Each structure stands twice: as structure tokens, then as C-alpha cells.
Amino acid sequence: MLAVVGRVQLLSMQNKRKHILIVDDSLDNQTLLKMLLEAKGYNVDCTSNGEEALCLLHSGTKLPDIILLDLRMPVMDGFDFRQLQCEDPSLKHIPVIIMSGDDNTSVTKLKTNSEVLQKPLNISTLMATLERNVFRNSQSEQSIHLGRH
Numbered sequence: 001m002l003a004v005v006g007r008v009q010l011l012s013m014q015n016k017r018k019h020i021l022i023v024d025d026s027l028d029n030q031t032l033l034k035m036l037l038e039a040k041g042y043n044v045d046c047t048s049n050g051e052e053a054l055c056l057l058h059s060g061t062k063l064p065d066i067i068l069l070d071l072r073m074p075v076m077d078g079f080d081f082r083q084l085q086c087e088d089p090s091l092k093h094i095p096v097i098i099m100s101g102d103d104n105t106s107v108t109k110l111k112t113n114s115e116v117l118q119k120p121l122n123i124s125t126l127m128a129t130l131e132r133n134v135f136r137n138s139q140s141e142q143s144i145h146l147g148r149h
Helices: 002-016 027-039 050-057 078-087 104-108 123-148
Strands: 019-023 043-047 066-070 096-100 115-118
Touching: 019 027, 019 050, 027 043, 043 050, 050 078, 066 078, 066 123, 078 096, 096 123, 115 123
Parallel strands: 019 043, 019 066, 066 096, 096 115
Antiparallel strands: none
16 A cells, blocks of 8 residues: 555656646636646646647747647647647657547648547546656656766
């Protein structure tokens, strides 16, 4: 039992350092996801469309470790955001999990290696996908840092 408690505390401590950006025009989705992820130890920022997200990403604040991206939004949708993100050398390394109610054919036109979760979201699937991608990104960052020395 102590090992399980220690593992949960360790994961929470590791997550506390991880930063997630939610890009979704639904304030209800933003609020629910933010509450859930902060309870799991993540730092969370929210924006309502791709344009707001790009402004935040270029503002000089700490870049997120991962982005949760809705596709259908006003002003700038997820398709346009993802295209601009992939073209930007300072942003293209940030992994993205796409959250969509669209069928897979519209999502495949993104031509990226992002994972796609169908809405309505299954919380267990979301958390497993998030952990896998944050962990993978952390390993890549550690490899880059080790390679520089």
C-alpha cells in the first residue's frame, strides 16, 4: 500500500512541473478539463481559439509540455492552428492531442502524428494518452539535454 501511495505522490510531483495548454471554445470543457488536470497536479492554461493560443505561445511565457486541441472553433480553428504550429520552429516540437467530434476523415487531413480523441472524451483514455505523451516528450527533452554535454 505504501508503494502505491508513494507512486501516486511521485506522479503528482512530476505532473506539477508539467504544463498543459487547452485550446477549446467551450468554456464548460475548459473548466472541467482544467479542474481535472489541476487535481492531477498539472499546471493548466486555457484559450478559446487558435489565434489566442498562438498569441499566448509567442508571448514569452513558458511553453506548454503538451496541447489539448479542439478542431472546430471560431476565429482560428484547430486545423489552421496546427498548420501554423507545425511551420513554426519554436512550436513544432510541442506534442498535440486533438479532441474532436469530427469523423476520422476530416482529422486525417491534418497529416500530423498527433493522437486523436473522440468527443465526448473518456477521462481514463484522456489521462492515459496525456501521460504517455508527456512522458514521451520528457524523455526526448532529457535526450536532447544529455546530447549537448
